[in-house]
Amino acid sequence: MRLDYQKVAVFGFSARTGLALVKYLSKFNLEIIVVDSKTREELETLIARVDSKNITFDLGGSGDKILKSDLIILSPGVPYDLAVLKEAREKGIETISEIxxxxxxxxxxxxxxxxxxxxxxxxxxxxxxxxxxxxxxxxxxxxxxxxxxxxxxxxxxxxxxxxxxxxxxxxxxxxxxxxxxxxxxxxxxxxxxxxxxxxxxxxxxxxxxxxxxxxxxxxxxxxxxxxxxxxxxxxxxxxxxxxxxxxxxxxxxxxxxxxxxxxxxxxxxxxxxxxxxxxxxxxxxxxxxxxxxxxxxxxxxxxxxYKLQSHRMEYINNKKGYIIIDDSKATNPDAAIKALKTLDQDIILIAGGQDRNADFSDLASIIRKKVKTLILVGETAEKLALLFKNDELELIRAENLKEAAEFGVERLNQNNTLLLSPACPSWDMFASYKERGKIFKETVLKNVN
Structure with a gap:
């Protein structure tokens, strides 16, 4: 394999894609420009994992050094419409994804x-x-x-x-x-x-x-x-x-x-x-x-x-045999709708999280049909609560997920279901949906058992 470039920029020095790109490009005789909004101190561990002999780092700034490259490769977390990338394309520098x-x-x-x-x-x-x-x-x-x-x-x-x-x-x-x-x-x-x-x-x-x-x-x-x-x-x-x-x-x-x-x-x-x-x-x-x-x-x-991964409609075993489901991976309204459709009525639903300007109107319709208690957390709690101000379902706002899980367990019995299906990303409170699901599981088991 060969690359007909003298300077290639990797925009987004992430632990997976960015690092993998730099390691691959290091096999070729070319200059690599690594750009990231994080500082050198924040990326110190990753930098130590590459041979930086042919690498120019542009960290913690605007990323203008990409304008001297022949090709720009983006990690998935980097938006295509950044101003510096638009300027690069105007200069004729090709900008592509890692894929x-x-x-x-x-x-x-x-x-x-x-x-x-x-x-x-x-x-x-x-x-x-x-x-x-x-x-x-x-x-x-x-x-x-x-x-x-x-x-x-x-x-x-x-x-x-x-x-x-x-x-x-x-x-x-x-x-x-x-x-x-x-x-x-x-x-x-x-x-x-x-x-x-x-x-x-x-x-x-x-x-x-x-x-x-x-x-x-x-x-x-x-x-x-x-x-x-x-x-x-x-x-x-x-x-x-x-x-x-x-x-x-x-x-x-x-x-x-x-x-x-x-x-x-x-x-x-x-x-x-x-x-x-x-x-x-x-x-x-x-x-x-x-x-x-x-x-x-x-x-x-x-x-x-095949078994579903954790946090995807995962049934949580508990001593009382209650139906408790961790669907933390439901990071948008459509995913939560699918979860609700698989369950019977009288659901205790925990929802809410990072606000991505999603439309919750279809989710609200199915919640009215199937949910008895709605417990809301996160950035979208108020937005979701406003959709149900004239409804009869029990509406609770919790300060955090632990409190929400505790409220849920208090109302749990043999005839209903406790479901975590947030309909939102986790990043307003957690590093990932996995961390959110883990805390939910630990809290409900502690309180049920």
Whole structure:
């Protein structure tokens, strides 16, 4: 491999993507410019992990040194519309994402997975289904926590790789092409980063960029936005549905049936996944595995053995046998709606978190139908409370998550459910949704037991 650049800038020196990019670029005879808004002191540990001989650091400032580079590669956390990046593009300096750069450096065949919710579950399940494909394991990377650039040296030409793709990663792709592109669902999200729905839609739609007629675009026909998108795509579109009997893949409570080939891809009676949304996630994964050439037996076996990650509709075992569910991964309203739909009435719901300017009106409608007690925390607590000022449900504002969990346990009995499904990110109070879920679990167990 070779790079025809003299100076390459890595914008965003993160512990995963930024570090992986710098390590990869260090193999070439070129100057690397590392830019980050954090100071050298804050990044001292990361800096110590690279050979800084050919690296120029521009830390804690405006990042103007990128204007002297030939190429700028962005970590996912860096917005494409920063003023200094706009200036760079005006000067003719190409600006791309790490996913785009890794794609250009690899001849692997990509199976891409995007969507507002369910990406990680679908990607993991698909990875399990393809863990043994013709005697080889298909690698998984991307938004799941493994930078694509960190594995390309392990990939041979034509070898398959599964990429979980966020809007941040897809925002700055140009030549990227997925052989199979899965778009699971759409709902507005990350509007603090993308500013409006149009920008968010444009970024996500890039998963279909450069696809050809012999590629596959797999979408959920029950999603209104994706349904109207189907006629715009160049690839062979395969539609899933739990409502339309003429869909290519029909999903019900019992099976995922692929009408095109007259085969049952999955028997849901042998799979332990709660909710229609998870059945769809499994069906997406199964179809991608089938299109890749995997046997039906291995697809079904992997789905049957798959367990959801922690903090995704995770049942918390407790001595009293109460139904307590940690769905801390529900970081937007649509995810919380899906969680509520899987449960019966009389729910004690804990919601709220970082304010991303999300629209909570659809969530409010289902809360009125199914929630008996609503406990609110975080930046969005007041905004959510205003939606229910004329409703009869019990409304409680908690100072923090521990207090919210304690209020929830006080009202818990054998006939109701305590659900943490925040509908918001965790970053106003926690480092991650995992930390939020961990504190919830510890608090409820302490108080229940």
């Amino acid at each position: 785009e750069f890794a794609f250009r450096q690899s001849d692997a065949e990509i199976i891409g997975v995007t969507g507002t919710n369910g990406k990680t579950t679908t990607t993991e399940m698909l990875g399990a289904m393809l863990s043994d494909l013709d005697g080889r394991s298909v690698k998984v990377a991307g938004n799941i926590g493994i930078p694509f650039i960190s594995i390309i040296d392990q990939l041979q030409a034509g070898e398959k790789v599964i990429l979980e793709l966020s809007s941040f990663q897809l925002e700055a792709v140009k030549e990227f092409r997925a052989r199979i592109a899965l778009y699971l669902n759409y709902s507005p999200d990350h509007l603090d980063r993308h500013h409006n729905e149009s920008n968010y839609k444009k970024a996500k739609k890039n998963i279909f960029l450069n696809q050809r007629e012999n590629d596959y675009a797999v979408i959920d026909l029950d999603d209104p936005y994706l349904y109207q998108l189907k006629d715009e795509l160049e690839a062979d579109v395969i539609g899933l549905s739990s409502k339309m009997q003429d869909a290519d893949l029909i999903i019900d409570h019992i099976r995922a049936y692929y009408q095109k080939d007259n085969v049952n891809l999955l028997d849901f009676r042998k799979i332990d996944l709660p909710g229609e949304h998870n059945r769809k996630n499994a069906a997406f994964a199964a179809l991608a595995a089938y299109l890749t050439g995997q046997s039906l037996e291995k697809i079904q076996m992997a789905a049957a053995e």
